[in-house]
Amino acid sequence: MNATKYQELQISISQAEEITYKLFNIKGTASELPGEVDFNFRIKIKGQEGFILKISRPNEDESYLDFQQSLLQYVEKNGRNLIAPKVIKDKNGNSISEITDNFGNKRNVRLLTWISGRIWSSVNPQLNDLRFSLGEQCGLLTQALQGYTHPKSKRNFEWDLAQSLWTKKQNHLFSGKEREIITHFQNRFELAQPSYLKLRKSVIHNDANDNNLIVSPDLINPKVKAAIDYGDAIHTQVINDLAITCAYAIMNHNDALEAALPIIKGYHATFQLQEEELAHLYTAIAMRLIITVTKSAINKIAEPENTYLLISEKPAWEVLKKWYNISADYAEYSFREACGFSAHPNQTVFLNWADKNTFQFSDVFPTIQSNNGYQLDLSVSSKWLGHKKDMAAPDFLSYKLNSLQQQHPNKLIAGGYLEPRSVYRSSAYDKIGNNGSESRTIHLGIDFWLPAQTPVHAFLDGEIIITSYNNNDKDYGGLLILKHSVDELTFYSLYGHLSEVSTKQYHVGDMIQKGECIGYLGNMNENGNWVPHLHFQLLLSMLNFTNDFPGVGYYRQIAVWKSICPNPNLLFKKTELSTTKIATNDTLIAFRKQHLGKGLSLQYNTPIKMVRGDGQYLIDQYGQKYLDTVNNVAHVGHEHAAVVQAGQDQMALINTNSRYLHDNINALTQELLATLPEELSVLHFVNSGSEANELAIRMVKANTGERDIIASEVGYHGNTNMCIDISSYKFDGKGGEGAPEHTHIFPLPDAFRGIYRGNNTGEQYAKEVQKQIDIVHSKNRGVGAFIIEPIISCGGQIELPKGFLSRAYKYIRNAGGLCISDEVQVGCGRMGKTFWGFQLHDVVPDIITIGKPLGNGHPLAAVVCTQEVADKFANGMEYFNTFGGNPVSCAIGTEVLRIVKRENLQENALKVGEFLKSELKQLAIQFPIIGDVRGQGLFLGIELVDSEMIPLAAQTDYLANRMKDHGILMSIDGPDHNVLKIKPPIVFTKENAEELLFYLRKIFSEDFMKKIA
């Protein structure tokens, strides 16, 4: 169409308003909307949802418009619980009206109700619940369209998936891999035609793309409200509607298949899908994408400047490429599982067969006499397995297994079906899913723990379909897979970790008879340096595998895998080899609620049960790994091997109190003194940070005879009576009763949102300390002490302003008080630049208290003071502490300090911390919701505020929970709960920091985070 002609067709806003009034008697304000064919206007009316006015081009096929209008009217009548545009009839009762435009053209006019909300494409994130609601809405619509017919519903249409083979003629537009992918799916579709053509049909919406879906405005848990634009509706196979819905809504997800599943579930919930339909869904999704990319390729030639026409091309290709790599069978099984069918169609047939056929262990291992099993727990929480370093020591594991076998001489040690494991050392199968990184953890077979060379026999006739030997970073040892055909059923048995020679004995295609020896267990060398065992697995499908088959699956896919790989114990029916049951957390939570103190809180909206620690990671009972940015207690890494060893070694010898001489208490003292200025020379060991501060205050009283303590607003120093009394975080918080008489709180020295802001506030805040000294004096009392953390943690990682601490110390000392540095959170090298927090400020306290990091999780804390303070405290009363300074705790503390030195962890805290901080500052430029980035070393904070500096607690909470969804643990603090704290084990690496930043960037981009007033 030439430009002038198009100009002639234009309808102005005032014309649109006039038409609406004249034809429909509706007075509203019009605004123009984009439209491919029609000229569309939104008609706004105050206090109402309003309308959409559609003016067609001249000579529009009226029967096609009639199809659209009658379809909407049918939906209105039939669609229960369904929101859809409604047809508004004109003053004369017509659902299609007519006008003559300024150029004398007859134009059709329609008015529909407006559906308010957000367009799908603008919604971020698009989570499972949203995709489920998408499926539900589309299913409802298909349900509402059942029985509807119209002559125009059956027509030639390139966007009809059933007609999609027209794209074959355009294959010359593609080359290389792209052409291969396209032809692959076209061929699949063509081959499937006989059964595809038999699928049920009806009129369907046929175009639930990201611009045709209206989502509720909720920023948390939004739902799809309605599908709009019924212009592509057509009578075709029903499954095409779901395929189209999926094709668009799975774009831009790492795991496209996983993204499709909630949509399918939702669709099935409102419109029951049939098994035969699901068998075609995988290919149908691909065919829709092929129509999209083919149309784009054609448009690129026809209208090279029109980039809008190419909008879906890139993401469509991305999905197509991923889709091509997914096994079609696996996809179908996943769809089936999503709809509540058995994932594998033969599951029931197999179960029935297995029910009727029982085998003995001796059928597989005739040389082994035992006919009973002994279940070995190798799950992620297995105490038998112990520390990670022991799991990786095959000789030690062999020794343990031998001992176990000796204890149970008549039993066959076995187990592991569906066990979540963390023993897998290879990262070759790690992947980035839709929620962060995932590792394969769920064991899909049974392991039989038998000596190398144990013969393995076929329990059933079978054909060798795979025989291979690998000893690389992915696969270990010899592998045989046998195909069995029994009754109407085909299934497979897999034998892993065989010796190399046993895999040379047979070839693919060889027929094996029941009872025949098929191989021998491999030795350690043949088995990736791992303990000999047979991995025995059953498979109902080989999927696309031709050379190997996974023996371990991803936790998220467990429901599908357990159907493909049934429990091998179904053959033997040994009750002692029960399947590992992964309990949910509900019972734990319920018990805890009833029997543990109500004041105990649980982290995250959905609490997690952690069963194993590993460096900077925590692992839950399902084997899911979380990057820990919270735990400054596991200072040198969760369950650091040397720390565990030190504790275990000493525990095996003696643990008693400090009234006996022992080297360990002296060794720990020496290690600590080596890090401290010489003035701080006397130690007392205790069991917690609270106890340390409690003792420090006793020392103050003994030294000064005064009880008045000056502390910071929002400071926290522990959970005992005295500690609560000096912790504004507690007594000024929920359930608190304000400051006690002898506690004097000065304002939080927060240069970002405190009473004095910006640079050079040190003196102003120090003067606030002086004010409190004056208050004490005005009551005719003296100052006992001043206690503060070098970075105020609970206050929201508040860095003390420059010059503040030295001034405050001076004022306190002038008043006769002592200065306590609470190093419970920040100590032991975390600051990076310095080993202790007070050293950042060039001061020497009279007392320092040490806690959390010193024991790396073991309860160990200490108070260090000057000789003078210690001497005055030693007034004749014995200081006895049952556990403080015991040999086990001291062995652990000594090892922690040595590890910090040995592994250069203070330097690591500095290097990684500075990198992270500078990157976070960059992030703050990109996302203005980040008001401040602060901290030292690996003790950082990010404060979220709006443009008026109002704290954004809800956003902070959202962010922490969303990060958890991506396997990253973060904590929140600050009086306004708007500071994210980053204080990981100081083995945290630059790669960890990069991962953290990647997901922060992702979550900060989500809609909920963008709402700043």
Ligand SMILES: Cc1ncc(COP(=O)(O)O)c(C=O)c1O
């Ligand atoms: C700064 C500070 N001091 C003291 C304590 C008390 O330590 P604990 O919980 O080991 O008694 C804490 C605990 O969080 C703390 O953060």
